[in-house]
Amino acid sequence: MEVPKESMQGEKASSLSKSMAKGLPVPAGSFPQQPFPTPSPFSISVASTGWSSRPPINLYSLFLRFLAFLFSFVSALSLVILSPKKKDRESSASSFGEYSELMYCFTITMLAFAYSVFQIFKGILEIADKGIIMSDKVSDYTSFIVDQLLVYLLVSSSSVAISAIKTIEASSPLRKASIISVGFSFATFLVITICALFSGYKLCKRIIW
Structure with missing residues (x-):
């Protein structure tokens, strides 16, 4: 006659409790093994978030x-705010719009601002996993190319503005405004240069490794 499995487990648990009550040693492995609880699919884990x-x-x-x-915004804003306006400028003062070199520097910093x-x-969006604007492959190629282009444009515009x-x-x-603008434009050049190195690293990792 086959004894039900539930009754055997009940008798085993009862004998273990009696042995523990009398102070007798309990052999290892006698305790029934409980299965590990399965996590709920609705539970939120910190490790599953995009930031980690x-x-x-x-x-x-x-x-x-x-x-x-930040640097490109300050560079462009300094030319707009600190340079004299047409309505209050004197005969010895001039606006940055009259200098093609400064206009070139202003245009490139605005491009860097929009790109940033x-x-x-x-x-x-990518880190928070809220959506993807473009695929990782397209993003790596695009970032590397545009970073390289902006690095060249920023260093050339800063050099022209200095002259x-x-x-x-x-x-x-206008001279003070131009110095501030060129200084922050060069700082933007340095930062985007580091970004270009990161973009090149990610692209090489994708292609070679």
């Missing part, structure tokens, strides 16, 4: 993109 699952290089790149956004805003928006600053009078407010 993404590699650290993505966080570093996002921080550098924010610096490029796009990269920040894309990076936040224009030398022709501006020392007492003119």
Whole structure:
């Protein structure tokens, strides 16, 4: 006659409890093994969030993109605010729009500003797993190419603007605005250069490794 499995487990548990009550040693492996609980599919784990699952290089790149956004914004804003306007300028003062070199520097910094805003928006969405604007492969190629192009444009615009600053009078407010703008434009160049190195590393890792 076959004894039910439930009754055998009940008798085993009863004998173990009696042995423990009398102080008798209980052999190892006598305790019934309980299965590990299966986590609920609705449970939220910190390790499953995008901020921890993404590699650290993505966080570093996002921080550098924010610096490029900040520096390019200050570079463009200094020319707009600190340079004299047409309605209040004197005969010895001039606006930055009259210098093609400064206009070129202003245009490139605005391009860097818009590109940095796009990269920040894309990076936040990718890290937070809220959506993907473009695939990782297209993003790596695009970032590497545009970073290289912006690095060249920023260094060339800063160099051209320096030559224009030398022709501006020392007492003119435009000279001070131009120096601030070129300084932050060069800082943007340095930051995007590091971003270009990160983009090249990610692209090489995708192609070679």
